[in-house]
Amino acid sequence: MKNVSIFVPESAVLEAVADPRYLFSAANQFLQSSGRPPLFEVQLVGLNKEVKLHDGSFSVHTDKLLEEVEQTDLIVIPALFGDMSSAIEKNKEAISWIIRQYEGGAEVSSLCVGAFLLASTGLLNGKRCSTHWAFYNEFQEMFPEVEIVDGSIITEENRIYSSGGANSYWNLLLYLLEKYTDRDTAILAAKYFAIDIDRESQGAFAMFNGQKSHKDAEVKKAQEYIEENYYEKITVDDLANLVAVSRRSFERRFKQATNNTIIEYIQRIKIEAAKRSFEATRKNINEVMFDVGYTDTKAFRNVFKKITGLTPIEYRNKYNKGAVYN
Template identity: 75%
Template sequence: MKDVAILVPESSVMQAIADPRYLLTAVNQFMAVSGKEPLFNVQLVGLKKEVILNDGLFTVHTDKQLKDVNKADIVFIPALAGDMPTAVAANQELIPWIVEQYDGGAEVASLCVGAFLLASTGLLNGKKCSTHWGFAGELREMFPEVEVVDGSIVTEENRLYSSGGANSYWNLLLYLVEKYTDRETAILASKYFAIDIDRNSQAAFAMFKGQKDHPDAAVRTAQEFIENNFNDKITVDQLADKVAIGRRSFERRFLKATNNSVLEYIQRVKIEAAKRSFESSRKNINEVMFDVGYTDTKAFRTIFKKITGLTPIEYRNKYNKLVLK
């Protein structure tokens, strides 16, 4: 029997508390039906008997308080809500307990932006971590010693697990179910909850927004030029000349400020524009390709798939808002 502690932090997302309990309880039922012993002893754990969420909209009754939990095998940290620094600060009392459980052999899994609370423990320093694509930049900024993995659905390192954004945490839950039971049970759970069991990237859902919250005015000027002229062919030398900085110095400063090389930034801006066009227009692949400044079909397809995880045709078919005939 695995003792599972699902934390109930202040300022957390109700669904990210309820879903792991629901799934693991269902897995216990699947196992019972097949004549096996239930595997997970699932308990909601918090600092108080009752934790109020969403400004009083929900009240969660915990099964145990932290002081009453001697040892957990698995600890889940649900997604936090609202402003991340504020949410982390509100849950500082949970941090020593999480570290204590990990040091005692527990596996610790953060769901979506629960990664911020996990990172605040220091356990992720020097290790890989996933989170919601929209919060990756903020996580890097708050915790520079953590290696944030862009676009990943599930990340695992040294008994520490993290997931991508929003419903991506269901894939982490299935990943752990398969680890502790077997593939057959995980597939049954995926079918029951209608989850794509082998989805491994959130890249297709990501919307690229260049990081401009930095003090380098020259780099911001270059970013704005790229974003306003994505349909043209833009070179690094052209940008360096525009801001009157030597190429090597410009590339170094750009990477430091944006977490992207100049070429990566240009590519991501162009592909983001292509995605928007595929979503909202009837243009064909070549038309969109030319609109965003590419003339080589193979290069466009390769870069598009590298960034989104899908080919241009797959992306258009999946997300186009119009009926394509």
């Protein structure tokens, strides 16, 4: 048997507690239906016997207190809700337990922004991690020693797993299920829960909002210029001259402030404008491409797919059902 311990944190997202229990319990039924014994012993564990969520609207009753769990095979850390610093503080007593279980051989997984609690253990230092795309900047500020994998749905490193935003955690759960059982069982679960089993990127769902939480006035000025003139051909030299800073120094400061190179930032602003156009207008691919300052179809397609995980046509067809397909 595989012991699966789903930690029920204070400030948890209720669905991220219920769904992993549902999946692994259903997997036991799938196995039994095929003539095999159930594999997973699933339990909800916590700091208290009852955890109230969403201002008391819901209560989760745990099967065991953390101190009662001597050893487990897999820890699942659900997504957190609200202010991340506050949520970590409310659950700090669980940190030593997670570390101890990991050092004892357990695998540890985080769902969506559960990565914040996982990272607070220090187990992710020097490692890669996935989390919700909207929390990248906050995560990087809080945990600079952890490498965010931009756009990734699932990240695995040294028995530690993390998933991208919101419902992306289903892909991680299916990934773990396949690892513990087999491909056929994972496919059956994917069909049962209507999940795209091999989705690899959350890029198509991400909305890029320029990182402006820094205090570098010259970089902010350049960011604002890019956002107001994305339809133009903008060069690094143009921007360096605009803010009267040497190119080399400006490139270094821009990367430090935004976590993007200047070219990456320009591309992301242009692609975000293209996405909005595909979603809201009936313009064809070439029209949108020219509107955001691209003249090379191949270059536009490559950059668009790199950032969103979809081609321009795929994105338009997915998010604008009224588009003219040409």
